[in-house]
Amino acid sequence: MPNHKSDQKRKNTEYRMPIKQDNISRRTFIKELGIAGAGTLSLLGSNAIAQNIQNANADTKPNILLIMTDQQRWDAMSCSGNWVQTPNMDRIANEGVRFTNCVTTSPVCIPARLNLATGLYSHNTGVWNNSTHTMSPDTPTWMQAVRDAGYRTSVFGKTHFTPHSNGVDLRTREHLMHAYGLDDVNEIPGPRASRRVLSHMTAIWKEKGLWEAYRADLEERLNNKPHTIGPTILGLEYDADVYVGQQAKQYISNYSCEEPWCCWVSFGGPHEPWDAPEPYASMYNPNTMPPAVSRPPRGGRETGHLDNLMQQNRRSPNFEPGEIGRLRADYAGNVTMIDDQIGEILQIIQDRGELDNTVIVVCSDHGEMNGDYGLLYKSNFLNGSVRIPCLVRTPDTLNNSSLDRVCDSPVEWIDIGPTLVELAGGEINYQQFGKSLCPVLQDTNATHRDFAISQIEGETMLLNQEWKLALNSRAKPYLLFDVNNDPEETNNLAGRSEVKALETELRLQIFKHRSQTQVKMDVEPKSKKFVTLGQLKRNQLLQNFPNPFNPETWIPFQLANETDVTIRIHDTTGNLVKTLALGTMQAGPYTSQAQAAHWDGRNDNGERVSSGVYFYTIEARNFSATRKMLIRK
Numbered sequence: 001m002p003n004h005k006s007d008q009k010r011k012n013t014e015y016r017m018p019i020k021q022d023n024i025s026r027r028t029f030i031k032e033l034g035i036a037g038a039g040t041l042s043l044l045g046s047n048a049i050a051q052n053i054q055n056a057n058a059d060t061k062p063n064i065l066l067i068m069t070d071q072q073r074w075d076a077m078s079c080s081g082n083w084v085q086t087p088n089m090d091r092i093a094n095e096g097v098r099f100t101n102c103v104t105t106s107p108v109c110i111p112a113r114l115n116l117a118t119g120l121y122s123h124n125t126g127v128w129n130n131s132t133h134t135m136s137p138d139t140p141t142w143m144q145a146v147r148d149a150g151y152r153t154s155v156f157g158k159t160h161f162t163p164h165s166n167g168v169d170l171r172t173r174e175h176l177m178h179a180y181g182l183d184d185v186n187e188i189p190g191p192r193a194s195r196r197v198l199s200h201m202t203a204i205w206k207e208k209g210l211w212e213a214y215r216a217d218l219e220e221r222l223n224n225k226p227h228t229i230g231p232t233i234l235g236l237e238y239d240a241d242v243y244v245g246q247q248a249k250q251y252i253s254n255y256s257c258e259e260p261w262c263c264w265v266s267f268g269g270p271h272e273p274w275d276a277p278e279p280y281a282s283m284y285n286p287n288t289m290p291p292a293v294s295r296p297p298r299g300g301r302e303t304g305h306l307d308n309l310m311q312q313n314r315r316s317p318n319f320e321p322g323e324i325g326r327l328r329a330d331y332a333g334n335v336t337m338i339d340d341q342i343g344e345i346l347q348i349i350q351d352r353g354e355l356d357n358t359v360i361v362v363c364s365d366h367g368e369m370n371g372d373y374g375l376l377y378k379s380n381f382l383n384g385s386v387r388i389p390c391l392v393r394t395p396d397t398l399n400n401s402s403l404d405r406v407c408d409s410p411v412e413w414i415d416i417g418p419t420l421v422e423l424a425g426g427e428i429n430y431q432q433f434g435k436s437l438c439p440v441l442q443d444t445n446a447t448h449r450d451f452a453i454s455q456i457e458g459e460t461m462l463l464n465q466e467w468k469l470a471l472n473s474r475a476k477p478y479l480l481f482d483v484n485n486d487p488e489e490t491n492n493l494a495g496r497s498e499v500k501a502l503e504t505e506l507r508l509q510i511f512k513h514r515s516q517t518q519v520k521m522d523v524e525p526k527s528k529k530f531v532t533l534g535q536l537k538r539n540q541l542l543q544n545f546p547n548p549f550n551p552e553t554w555i556p557f558q559l560a561n562e563t564d565v566t567i568r569i570h571d572t573t574g575n576l577v578k579t580l581a582l583g584t585m586q587a588g589p590y591t592s593q594a595q596a597a598h599w600d601g602r603n604d605n606g607e608r609v610s611s612g613v614y615f616y617t618i619e620a621r622n623f624s625a626t627r628k629m630l631i632r633k
């Protein structure tokens with residue numbers, strides 16, 4: 001990374017031990033300031049003190065471990081499908097609740113992940129496929145709500161909140177991740193994007209002389225036969241899933257902040273390529289893998305996106321005999337590898353004495369067809385693609401020995417965000433449509449939702465306890481399955497005269513759901529793209545994008561009129577630290593990093609300010625507003 005060499009060297013060093021090097025927690029900081037006014041800040045340095053704090057926390061708020069995989073089918077756990085060995089996921093299921101009918105709200109990465117973060121559907125976000133999309137930094141998220149509830153939040157692995165375009169370096173986007181609500185960040189791209197998007201992980205691959213070989217191997221697979229099966233050239237030690245697991249493990253192991261932690265471990269696997277390293281590559285016998293669901297004849301029904309997928313050679317290849325078994329065996333190996341990483345993380349939490357007071361959630365953004373219907377990948381509403389693992393284990397479920405540990409009610413994966421916020425003791429004060437699973441965690445026979453919704457490419461699916469119906473982008477029913485009597489989904493009833501009334505009824509439920517889940521018009525504009533000047537009725541000062549590892553910050557605002565703008569930064573005693581005279585600004589939103597006021601973290605004498613709380617005030621014509629910010633070096 002010649003562009004960032006010195007900068008990155010520093011970041012890498014800081015990254016490895018973010019907590020130990022910078023051991024003043026946010027809350028301590030504010031508390032100290034409150035007690036001592038503007039006096040000097042005492043440091044919480046020693047592990048002994050940190051340990052005491054942890055012990056105190058053990059009686060209060062639980063830590064939160066969100067484990068997410070990419071492209072893990074609902075049945076790829078021993079507890080759900082019994083063909084993949086996942087003792088650690090099973091343990092979480094046995095100490096919590098397993099949701100058997102959890103669907104992703106969109107069976108493909110970017111829209112699904114955006115939905116999870118925001119609690120909004122694709123018909124709200126406008127993101128219906130893997131199009132290039134950057135989540136706006138002023139988007140409210142569950143991560144911010146958990147952080148606001150007093151947690152220190154972190155992410156290790158893949159988020160896909162910003163585009164993975166050629167040459168992007170995810171390390172330059174940490175300020176966005178902070179704005180989304182994540183304090184400590186080590187983001188990686190998925191396995192495909194890792195050949196062209198840089199990260200802390202690819203920097204290591206490069207240093208070890210592995211990156212070019214990884215790129216060449218992946219290119220060859222993609223150009224030749226995308227579903228080539230064979231171990232990654234990275235080996236076990238440098239495999240991306242091992243990297244994510246070990247980074248999270250190290251972070252939790254070293255964690256010494258006062259706040260309870262909320263750690264999101266987001267594995268890039270078992271997303272293809274089918275390249276599990278040994279010993280996982282040969283752990284499963286291809287001949288004993290469950291057979292793929294055959295593709296039924298189409299019949300005279302309406303067509304939809306699924307039919308497009310079935311016509312594409314890449315997604316619907318001519319499988320060689322035995323190939324699907326080999327794909328599945330490799331995939332199972334990858335899942336077990338991830339499960340082993342989860343086991344190591346659980347052990348670390350147990351060693352810290354925190355396991356009993358930790359919330360653990362396991363989920364995946366969508367599934368993988370792995371040959372069902374003759375298909376690879378996802379992007380459709382069939383079980384292999386749309387149903388996902390969903391396990392929720394809390395201190396209460398752990399201790400509730402009489403709890404029925406399986407819940408068959410339809411649930412949506414956007415329900416996870418509000419669940420974590422509630423368990424964190426936080427509040428969601430923004431509009432969203434996720435629904436906390438907490439009530440059903442106490443009574444798993446209750447109905448959480450009458451139906452669950454999923455969307456892709458302008459299409460919508462409804463799943464209730466009896467039926468699955470999908471409308472194509474012309475809102476015509478084209479998939480209808482009796483979920484109890486046809487669990488493999490090989491008898492598509494759509495279009496038959498005897499189900500006409502049923503189709504009409506379910507279709508009306510989708511329309512009603514759509515009308516009831518519209519974003520209110522007074523919600524803040526989501527990004528510059530959707531903002532017209534006429535919508536900006538008032539001036540507004542927005543929350544800065546903090547960067548805990550760097551004193552630089554970006555201050556966004558919006559102007560209703562053209563005016564002179566000045567931003568002044570004060571310390572807690574009211575002393576003026578820095579004046580940013582921005583001059584005459586036109587009306588409009590100044591919300592992206594490029595537009596927002598940039599403060600380099602230096603005072604008017606050019607000296608770097610110390611870590612601490614500051615206030616920034618905007619003056620624009622008659623408008624003035626002040627917000628608090630935290631600068632951490």
Ligand SMILES: [Ca+2]
Nearest residue numbers: 070071109365
């Ligand atoms: Ca994905």
